[in-house]
Amino acid sequence: MKIFVTAKPKSKEESVRKIDETHFVVAVKEPPISGQANRAIVKALANYLDLAPSRIQLVLGFSSKQKVFEIL
DSSP, X not given: OEEEEEEETTOSSOEEEEOSSSEEEEEOSSOSSTTHHHHHHXXXXXXXXXXXXXXXXXXXXXXXXXXXXXXX
């Protein structure tokens, strides 16, 4: 299953907001440097979806705010 994420790095608070079944807005405190924000988004999604972080893989949008993740 693919999910589409709008990333909000360097936010004051971490949050995951569900827009519909496959679209989310994820705010994380980490900056978008060296993949720090991407790793934090994976952890936030894993907590929200109650999955292991290893089951969530970034497919598209490594350096973009619009990201696509694959749930394995």
